[in-house]
Amino acid sequence: MTKKFRVFATCDVGESIELLRKRGYDVEVYPQPKAPPKSLILEKVKSGIDGLITTLRDPIDAEVFEAGKGKLRVVAQIAVGFDNINRADANRYKVPFIHTADVLTEATAEFAFFMLGALARKMWTAEHLLRENKWDYWHPYLPFLGDEVTGKTIAIIGTGRIGLAMIKKCAGFDMNILCYDPAYQNHAFVKAIQEIKDLLQRRGIAKEKTWIKYTTLDDALREADFVSVHVPLLRERESDTPTYHLFNERTLRMMKPTAFLVNTSRGPVVDEAALARALRENWIAGAALDVYEKEPLPPDSPLRDLAIEDRCRLYPHFASAAKITRLSTDPNKGMAGRCVQGLIDVLEGNYGGDVTKMPYVVNKEAFGK
Numbered sequence: 001m002t003k004k005f006r007v008f009a010t011c012d013v014g015e016s017i018e019l020l021r022k023r024g025y026d027v028e029v030y031p032q033p034k035a036p037p038k039s040l041i042l043e044k045v046k047s048g049i050d051g052l053i054t055t056l057r058d059p060i061d062a063e064v065f066e067a068g069k070g071k072l073r074v075v076a077q078i079a080v081g082f083d084n085i086n087r088a089d090a091n092r093y094k095v096p097f098i099h100t101a102d103v104l105t106e107a108t109a110e111f112a113f114f115m116l117g118a119l120a121r122k123m124w125t126a127e128h129l130l131r132e133n134k135w136d137y138w139h140p141y142l143p144f145l146g147d148e149v150t151g152k153t154i155a156i157i158g159t160g161r162i163g164l165a166m167i168k169k170c171a172g173f174d175m176n177i178l179c180y181d182p183a184y185q186n187h188a189f190v191k192a193i194q195e196i197k198d199l200l201q202r203r204g205i206a207k208e209k210t211w212i213k214y215t216t217l218d219d220a221l222r223e224a225d226f227v228s229v230h231v232p233l234l235r236e237r238e239s240d241t242p243t244y245h246l247f248n249e250r251t252l253r254m255m256k257p258t259a260f261l262v263n264t265s266r267g268p269v270v271d272e273a274a275l276a277r278a279l280r281e282n283w284i285a286g287a288a289l290d291v292y293e294k295e296p297l298p299p300d301s302p303l304r305d306l307a308i309e310d311r312c313r314l315y316p317h318f319a320s321a322a323k324i325t326r327l328s329t330d331p332n333k334g335m336a337g338r339c340v341q342g343l344i345d346v347l348e349g350n351y352g353g354d355v356t357k358m359p360y361v362v363n364k365e366a367f368g369k
Contacts, residue, residue, distance in 0.1 A: 005347050008044040009053035010036050013078055013336040014327040020340060042067045051343045055079060056295075061086040065093035076343035078335050080104055080320075081266065082362060083233055091366035098342030098360045100335040102161060103328075104320035109165035111319035112228055112264045115288035116154075118313055119260045120226070121146035125310050149173050151208065155224035157217070157246075158231035158265065159186055166228055167193060167212070174200075177212040178220040181231075182241040185214055221254040226262065233266035245271040252278040260286045264319045267292035276302035279312055286311035290319045331360075 007020060009029045020027050028044070030036045035057035045052065045068040052072060054060055056079045065072065075085060075097040082099050090097050118124060122144060129135050129143070153176040156163050163179075164186060170177055171193050179190060193212050200206040221227060231243045247261065247270040255261070261284060263270050272293050278284050289303070295317060297303065303312055320326060320335065328334025331341035342360035344350065351357040355367040 003348075005050040006048065007051040007053060007343065008041075008049045010041065010058050011053075011055055011078070013053060013339060014329075016327075016329050016334075016336040016340040019329055020344075023344070038063075045072055050074070050347055051076060053078065053339060053343065054084070056081055056084050059084055060090075060097075062089040062092070065089050065095055068095070069093065074098065074343055074346035076339045078339040081233075083266065087363055090363050094366060096346055096355050096358070096361045096367065097363055098339060098346075099362050100338040100342075100360070103331075103333055103335055103338050104325050105161045105165045107322045107325040108162050108264055108319040109169055111290065112162075112166055112230075112262055113169040115262050115264070115290065115313060115315070116226055116228065116260065117149055119262070119286045119288050119311075120149050120152075124313060149175065149226075151175065151210075152225040153178060153223055154226040154228060155180065155220035157181075157220065157227060157229045159184055159189075160230060160232075162264070163228075163230035164189055166230060171197060171212070174206050174208070174210050176210050178224055179212065179214045180217045180220045181214075182217075183239075187214070190214065217251070218254060221251055222256070224259055225256065226260050227255060229261070229263040229265045229269055231265050231269060233268055243269050245269070245274075247271060247275065249274045249277070253283055255284045257282060258285050260284065260288070262288045264290045267295065273302055276305060276308065276312075279308040280305065286313075288313035288315070290315040291317055 005025050007025055007027045009017065009027060012029050017027055017029060035055065038059055041058060041064060045064055048071045049068070050071065051074045054075055054077045060075055072095055075090070075095060077085065077097060077099050080099055080101045082097065085097050125144065150173045154170050155178040156167055157180050159179050159181040167177055190212050197206065197210050197212065201209045231246065233244065234242045235244045236242045245268065252274055275287055279287060297314065303314060324333050325335060327336050329337040331337040338360055342358065345358045345360070346355065355361055356364045
């Protein structure tokens with residue numbers, strides 16, 4: 001019989017909570033949609049819980065680990081990112097933490113592509129024209145035109161899981177694809193995509209020959225009609241190839257004045273003040289963002305400037321917000337299922353109790369021999 005473990009969840013993750021309870025777990029769920037105050041998290045950890053289910057909204061650091069010292073055995077995050085968890089502190093206190101990579105890959109890439117399409121075809125502007133009863137004539141090019149995505153050139157900045165999934169979407173629209181990643185280059189994948197492109201052109205399914213290749217960041221930005229960002233957030237002290245404010249005044253000025261920027265990675269990868277200026281002064285044609293330097297997006301954010309609202313689409317960290325992706329209890333399909341399975345692996349000692357073999361644990365380095 002499963003030992004009765006105590007777990008506190010800072011948000012409701014759906015049916016997966018009931019699966020834990022059916023296994024005999026004592027699970028308490030914070031009932032409000034907003035994040036609990038840190039003081040409450042500390043109170044629950046001090047009370048002797050075995051596991052903590054968290055989100056990107058929850059600051060998990062030495063104070064939390066100290067409060068749970070000797071008792072807290074795992075932090076299970078329902079997100080692929082873990083910027084809110086202090087990895088060094090987790091390692092020092094020997095507490096493994098889980099994330100939910102992979103299962104949101106296709107949903108995030110799909111949403112990034114939809115953002116790109118909404119920008120290119122001016123869907124937001126067109127709908128407002130109709131809803132505000134300003135659509136009173138048809139004309140070949142007035143009051144405005146969008147532009148096609150098919151056949152254009154896109155720069156994929158970051159070729160990890162989501163970047164590669166985005167490449168698949170773009171290949172289906174006969175786009176030329178420039179790839180940039182300073183740390184990870186999947187040449188076998190790129191070769192396979194080129195082979196598919198060549199086959200489609202030879203068979204007459206694609207009218208024109210298109211291409212995909214790795215290049216430098218500068219060349220990617222200068223040549224692309226669209227730039228889609230899929231890099232992790234890495235600060236100066238964390239990496240030889242930091243991504244904090246990778247998109248700044250210098251790099252934004254490199255882009256074509258007709259180009260569009262899409263960011264579904266991490267907010268601080270883009271300098272928002274520089275981006276707002278780029279849109280106001282027409283350095284680039286538009287941008288769509290799903291992540292921000294501070295979340296929720298502050299009321300006084302320069303991105304809310306009404307002067308740029310027609311070319312700046314803003315979404316509420318929404319890219320993975322699909323029913324199966326967020327809530328499926330299947331760890332191979334849903335973030336909730338993967339989050340809970342990772343917690344179970346640690347608490348119930350799966351994989352022979354070897355944390356380094358548990359697939360969803362991030363900080364395996366703290367538990368090596």
